[in-house]
Amino acid sequence: MAKNDFDLNALSPTTRAVMVRLKDWKKRREQWKTLKFIFDLLALIFMLGILWFISHRLNGAENLNQFYAVLFSRPVVNAMIFLIPTLIVWKFVNMKYNEYDEDYETLRKEIIDRADELWFHFPEDWQHRQEALEFMDKTHGVNLFYKKK
Numbered sequence: 416m417a418k419n420d421f422d423l424n425a426l427s428p429t430t431r432a433v434m435v436r437l438k439d440w441k442k443r444r445e446q447w448k449t450l451k452f453i454f455d456l457l458a459l460i461f462m463l464g465i466l467w468f469i470s471h472r473l474n475g476a477e478n479l480n481q482f483y484a485v486l487f488s489r490p491v492v493n494a495m496i497f498l499i500p501t502l503i504v505w506k507f508v509n510m511k512y513n514e515y516d517e518d519y520e521t522l523r524k525e526i527i528d529r530a531d532e533l534w535f536h537f538p539e540d541w542q543h544r545q546e547a548l549e550f551m552d553k554t555h556g557v558n559l560f561y562k563k564k
Contacts, residue, residue: 421550425543430533433526434547438555440519447512454505461498465491524562 423431472485485491526533534544551557 421543421546421554423547423550426547430547433533434551437519437522437526437557438551440515440522441555441557444512444515444519447508447515451505451508451512454501454508458498458501458505461494461501465494465498468494523557523559526559527562 423434426434468490469485472488473482534541548559551559
């Protein structure tokens with residue numbers, strides 16, 4: 416059996432449930448991370464577009480009235496109409512990502528801290544411990560060997 420072909424069903428129900436839950440939380444965290452990146456990029460593009468438009472239109476502006484005329488022009492207002500909801504959704508996505516990241520890291524560290532309780536009480540799991548940890552690391556990117564933060 417190759418290291419990537421390890422079957423979590425070989426573990427006890429408790430250990431399997433913990434591993435599956437950790438794997439699911441990692442997947443959710445990665446989904447929110449991708450969504451966060453998309454909204455980061457979208458907000459940055461809108462803000463840079465607004466700044467470029469304003470600076471392009473104010474090349475030779477000498478008084479404040481010209482600045483306000485450009486600032487409240489139709490293209491800038493339209494961009495702001497899209498920017499404000501994007502920032503609101505960005506804030507929500509960022510909050511959800513941080514929540515899932517914190518929950519995932521807490522569970523991962525808890526599994527590492529309580530390795531004695533998780534592995535030593537189930538002799539059948541102890542035989543598969545190294546294989547299970549390598550499987551989780553290589554297949555799902557979940558490092559259960561040590562805490563890194």
